[in-house]
Every structure is written in structure tokens, then in C-alpha cells.
Amino acid sequence: MKRLLFVLIALLAMLQYRLWLGDKSLADSFHLQEQIKLQQQSNAQLVARNQVLREEISDLRSGTEALEERARNELGMVKEGETFFRVVGGERGGVPEN
Incomplete structure (x- = not known):
């Protein structure tokens, strides 16, 4: 009986x-x-991106309007006959100081 008890206690300790x-x-x-959880959050952000x-990509492939807008904003391109002003x-939003 003591031997069985010892075996059971040893098994319990091991588990x-x-x-x-x-x-x-x-x-x-x-x-x-x-x-x-962290990886799922990261995956959700990447799916949205x-x-x-x-x-x-679809917008750029489908029409020239998006391509033109991107060229104007990122490359500073202008149409013929237009004048570009920067x-x-x-800090005051372009208001000249006195």
C-alpha cells in the first residue's frame, strides 16, 4: 500500500x-x-493597409485623374498654360508679420 501511495505521489509531482x-x-x-493576439492585431492592420x-493601384490604373493628382502633389507638375505658386x-499660416 505504501508503495502504491509513493508511486501516485511521485506521478502527481511529475505532472x-x-x-x-x-x-x-x-x-x-x-x-x-x-x-x-498581438500578431492578429498586426495582421488586421496590414490587411487594412x-x-x-x-x-x-486600381484608381491609378483606371483613370488619368488620379495619376494627374498624384503627379501634381508629389512631383509638382503643372499643365500647359498654368502657373505654379508655392x-x-x-507659424501664422502665411500671414505677413508687421
């Missing part, structure tokens, strides 16, 4: 060790759950 301190313990499981980029202002 408790694996549960709390060993590989695939509860602490590891909680840590992995947190990593999964990819969708915006797909829409921009207004450089201070």
Missing part, C-alpha cells in the same frame, strides 16, 4: 512539475496566447 514549470506549461500557454494600396508661410 504538477510539467503543468507549471515544464515545456508547454500554463505560463507558456498564456504567453503564446498573448503573442497570438493592403486594401488601401489595392484601391490606390506659398511658404510661418
